[in-house]
Structure formats: C-alpha cells, structure tokens
Amino acid sequence: MIRAAQENKNTPKQFDVPQDVDNQWCPGCGNFPILMTLKKALTDAGCTPTNTTFVSGIGQAAKTPQYMNSHFFNGLHGRALPVATGIKAANPDLNVMVASGDGDIYGEGGGHLIHTIRRNPNITVIVHDNMIYGLTKGQAAPTSRKGLITPTQPRGVYDEPINPLTLAISLDAPFVARANAGDPKQAQEIITAAINHKGFSLVDIFQACVVFNKKNTYQWFNEHSYTLGPDHDASDRNQAFARASEEDSFPLGILYQHDRRDVFEDMVGVYDDDKRPLYQRETNQDVIQALLSTRK
C-alpha cells in the first residue's frame, strides 16, 4: 500500500482509495466523471492527499469524499461551508475543498453560502448541480427548472430556480465558474483554476442524474450550454452578472474572477505575527494572569 502510494505520487491515482470501496452511486451517474476530474485537477494544482481535506454535507454528491484518498469531513446536511471555514481557519496550510450537491449547498445550506462568500475563506466549493434530489429519490432541488414534475411537485415546480452564479457575483465572490461534467477536460481546467485562486471559489458543475431526472440529461446539458469566448472579461462584474443571468443557454467557464477582496484567515488576527496552525500553539498562562491583574 505504501509502495503503491509512492508510485502514484504526483498522478491523479494518488487520490484513488487504496482499498475496495462499495460505491453507492448509480451506474452512469454524473458524479463519476466529476470524481475523476477532481483527482486530476487537484494533481494539476499540486495538491496531495495529506494536505487536502474534502468537506461535504449529505446527499449523493456529498459522498464524493468517501471515494477520495484524502482527509475528509462528511458532516451534516447543509453544513459543509461553516465546517470548511472552521478547518481553514484553524489550519490555513490545508487545502480545503467542498464537494456537495445543489440541495446541500443551495437549499439546506443556502444561508451559509451567502455568509461564507461574505467571509471569503480561501476554500474551493464544487457544487454538483443535477437539478434534482437523488438520495431522497427525485424531489425538486433549488435549481430544478420550472414545470419539472416530481413525486412532491405533481403539478410541476413553480418556485423560481436559484441562480447560484448571479447570487455569488452579487456578493462579489472572487471566483465564480460553471462547468459541465460532460466536458471533463474543460471542467478540470476550471477546477484547477478555482483551487489556485486565493479566496472563496465557487464552481457549479452540471451533472446528469440518470435515474431521477429524465429531463435534464447529459444531452440536455450539452444542448443548453455554451462556452464563454475569449471576449468575456471575467474581471468585469457587470459583464459577469449579465452572462451569469443567461438561462436559456447557460454559459460555461470562469464568469467572474478578481483579487480585490481580503481572505478570511488573513483577517482574523491570530496569524498576523505567528503563521503556525492553532494546534501547534501553547497557551500563554502568564498573559492570562496579567490580564486578570488588571481587574483589581
């Protein structure tokens, strides 16, 4: 096992789980190409299993870390982002990745998304967007298109779908992109760029649910998306917002990217004079005693 790890160093195989894992995804699931893409993108970005922590919530996409050879924290439904923020804050040396689904990040965890973008920790968030709930068997997701008939929306979805990209751009997220699992090469380039970007990076990645969403298939995603051309200026917020608003044919690529915002872990104070992660530090009892003395 250790020898295999040596051989696989610096290849995507370093992220393969060395032992047999009982994968719970359906055959043909869009999560498979995303998993492969993630391993390649991480390797391209120079990440290793021991410096990478995957965080997820609950759902089929949220099982991604289970099939990844790295640290992971598979927590509660909707709560991946505060956990990821806490990990990054306690140890900024770690490369912190979130891989979870549209229901987890945009639905149950929607509030955390807003405030995590405001906080801007240097983490990369990959949202598997299949416009449906898979694990609970086919109910509407926050990204489900209007009219989609599901077991719990028999008259069709009537809520307006969330547009995660315009939401993120409106909050001035420093890296906002969309990829398509059906185009792994482009997806990999986008994710590598997201990992390399310092600050909160959101990648919404289209993915087909072959069992519960018969409408938004691989083919549908291919037919309803286009790749942003070289004329798109990703540093221009207005242009990014205009593009991100397009929903007849969805733009793929990096919509918005800038470095105008401070990063959370640089602002919290404890790393100003001491770069060591929190676990390496000792409490200075003398400082506490001196502080107590001021209360006389």
Added chain:
Amino acid sequence: MSTKLSKDFTIVVAGQAGQGIESVASVLAHILKKQGFHTYVAKDVMSRVRGGMNSIMLRVSNHRSDAYCEKIDLFVPLDPRAYEHYSKRFTKDTIYLGVDDPENGEGKKKRDVIAVNFLQIAHDVGNRIFANTIAAGAILGVLGTDQEVGTHYLRSFFQRKGEDIVEKNITAFNQGFTIGEHASFQEDIVVTLTPKNDVEDYVFLSGAEAIGFGALAGGCNFISSYPMSPATGILTFLAQNGKECGVLVEQATDEIGAINMTIGASYAGARGIVTTSGGGFDLMTEAVSLSAIIETPIVVHIAQRPGPATGLPTRTGQEDLALARHGGHGEFARAIFTPGTPDQMYELTAHALDLADKYQIPVFILTDQLMMDSLYCVPHSALSKKNVQHYVEKTDETYKRYLLTDDGISPRGIPGHGNGLVHADSDEHTEDGRITEDMEFLRKEMVEKRLFKRKEHLMSCALAPDVSGNKKGSTLIVCWGSNKGVVEEAVSLSKNPDLKVAHFTQVYPLHKSVAGMLGSAHKVIVVENNATGQFADILEVETGEVVHERLGKWNGEPFSVEELTATFKK
C-alpha cells in the same frame, strides 16, 4: 431617624435603561473594595435598550456574600417611578436617597426621602452624564467612607479621557459626597460594618468574564458564536482579548453555523467553545450529535434564561438542563457542569475543555442570566494557571480515526499532522471512517465506544457535590449552578439543625456517592429555578432514589436569601 448598618447591607440603584446605573455600580464596587469591603453586584434589567425600569443591587459586606437579597437598605432612585416598582423590597429601615417619591406631595409624606436631584446637579456641573458620578459620591458620603480614596480612583479611571473629564467627574463626585455626608449626619446614619482588608488581592469579574478567563486558561483558541442574551458576554470578552491570547474569534451568522464552524476547527486541532442560550442551543443540537459520532470535541456553554421561545430574555432560570442532557438525536456520552461561583466557572470551563479533548465528546457548561450579569469580587489566587494537556497525536500511513481500542478512545489525529489521513464521518462508519452498514459487528462496537465506554470514563472522574450545613442532618437540600450561594446562606440563617446541603457542580453523569447520599436522607428537597424539577428527574432516574420535594421558582427572578430562609425555618 437613626439607622445603623452594622451587618452586610444592600444598596439598590434604580433608573431607566440608558441612565447609566451600571457605571454607578462599577464605580461604587471598585471604591468600596479599595476601602476593604467585598461587593457582589446583581442586575435586574428589562429587555430594552432605553427606558423601562432597571436596577442594580450591590451587596456590601466584609466577607464574600454572593447571593441575591430582597431587602433594600439604601435605595437610590434616579427615576421617580422606581418607588412603585421596588416597593415590595422596602423595609421600615430602608434609607431613600435620590429623586423624591411622587407620592410625597403637598401636605402628605409617604416616605422620609433624602431628596437629591442628581440630574439637576449634573446639569449645573456641565453635563447630565455626571449624574452617575454624583450618585456614586452621594452613596459613599452617606456610608461615611474616605473621600480621598474615591477621588483617587476616579482620577485613575478617567485619566485616559483627559484632564477636563477627570476634573469634572471629581467635582461631581465631591458635590455628591458632600450631600451624602450631610444627610448622613442629619439623619443619623451610622455604618459600623468593619472592613477586613483581605480583599486587596481580589479581582472583579462578571460571570461572563469568569467563563471567558476559564476558557483562556483551559487552552481555548477558537470560538464562533451568535449573539444571544445572556450568553454574549463570553464572545465579547474573547473578541476583546482574543488576539493577545491567541484565540480566533468569529461572530457567526446563526447558531448552526457557529457550532459547525467550531467543530470544523476542532477537527483540525483547535480547542473550541460555543456560547449560546436555550433557543440558540435548540439550533445547535444536530451538531452536538455530529460531534458525538465523529468523536470531535466541542464545549457548549448555555447561559439559561426563561423560555419557551423568546420567553423572558433578560431574566434568569434553570430550564434547559433537560435540553442539555438530551439535546441531539441518537445515543452518546456527554458531561454537564453547573458551576455555582465565579471560581467554579473559571475552574470548570478549563476542566470542560480538557475533558472534551480527552474523551473526544461534547461537554456542556450551564450557567444563567443571574450569574452572567453579576459582578463578583474573586480572590485572584483562586484563578490559577492551568497546565493544558494536549491529546492530539501525529498520524502515520496506517492511521484509522475510529480505531477500536480497549478503553474505547481512539488516538486523535488531525489533518496535516503526520502522514495519515483523517476521515470524519457522520454516517455510521468503519474504523477508517467510511460509511458502513455492518450491523452485526461495527455498529455495536461503535455504540459501545461512543456511549458505554465513554460514560464509564466520565463516571470515574465525575465531581462529587459540595456538602455543607449540618453534614449529619437528615434533610438533604440539593441545588445546582447559581443557587449555591443563596441556598447555603439561607440554610445557615435558618438555624435549622436538620439541614444538610449538597451543591452539584456536575449534574451528569453523577458521582458514585450520590445514590448513597440521597438514600440515607430522610427527606430530599431539590431547589431549582424551573417548574418541573429537571434535576430532580435526573437524580431519580440515575440513582433510583426518591426526591420528596421539588422546590421550584420559575417567574424569572432568582431565589432570594429571605424567601429560602423562611422556607428552611419550617
């Protein structure tokens, strides 16, 4: 009229929110301490930023008396409506110093008031903000204290605000002092309480600060919380002192985010705490369950206030014990501490952090509004340095986060420390932290380690209750948390020789001596600030013994020394 203040006495300063009665109390407490007196300060505030009717009680004595009293010896109203509001606490000897009673009119006099219009005098000095300093001066004048000590304190207190502010405050103080001194002479008020001067090395701490200092000493280096009365003081304290003490402080945008962020930090090796009140803790309970299954330490401080829902936000209660005991789905081990003094708040917060880390579990500290908002005078020597133990281990390639071991405790690795991989999984999992549905073996083993083996560890180091009163008394009075001082004092004052007191600083799991203690008493009375007897329930379930009487109070006010003394005399 002639009044003697020979024993400890109680001053109540009352006014609207925003009139600055808290600063009067703080100035008084500090100056009285410099003259050798102990002071305990408790707040009675309404849930509003302006207006309403608030008061501060100062209990002055020559020994520690940190309990709430009803009777008022010296009443200082800054607002005329205060008379009506606090009338049930007046005695025939109460001295009134401040704005006149509105019921004192032409031709009738309800009360003998030393009438002082603090606001008018303040206006004459230059600004109404000086009313507080004048009131402090007048009170100290009435008590016949050393004027120089007061002016000296004010000089150092206001120094950083400039000479002009210093001088005006001293002028205001002296004017108040002269009025008080004169009234004291006219009304023949004599203070014969002698200072003991052992208070010099004491420090002033609010309950919130006592928890905050305990967290610092216990090695806490991470807090994320959401503001909620009465728990916010800890977040504020750590934010003010965090950088200097190496604590990362982040105000979350809700309690769910707060506890998940702190658990994330804990997974990565930080030592984290969250502070909240009952309603906020409701939102956190799913993450408590998470902490248990991923075996990642978290300390939760719950400052209780009366519920349900918003309830009485600025009042006190002990209604969330059952919630702390059972909050979070599924079954797992936990420990709950209920300090009763500032010393215990300091000590047990540090202890809770250690225990959570040692056994990789959620640990609770329960306090309440009364304690959080009280100002205590505490011997500095009781707040000693702590030797913080570290339980994180360096991992290697064979590392398994949930390794099955004889003692049920898996070595705690963290990401980035060693060559191993650390898998935290909220699903039932293998030793390596991956999803499993092996119900024959792994499920049983994991429950065994999370619940049974850990509970055994916790029981073996559980804290015994503090026993006082007549240790051979046949009636056992049980209390927990903030009721320590008031119960012990009332038992002593009742002179009832039959009473033995047990104050619990750990209410779950219980020390092994508890069943015997309950069983050998003829009568067990449990005193707590709730309607149902939540600790009485725990005692009965855990020991199989019977609680004979549940003495509850749930109107939002603390028990007073007087009411419990009367009860215990029977």
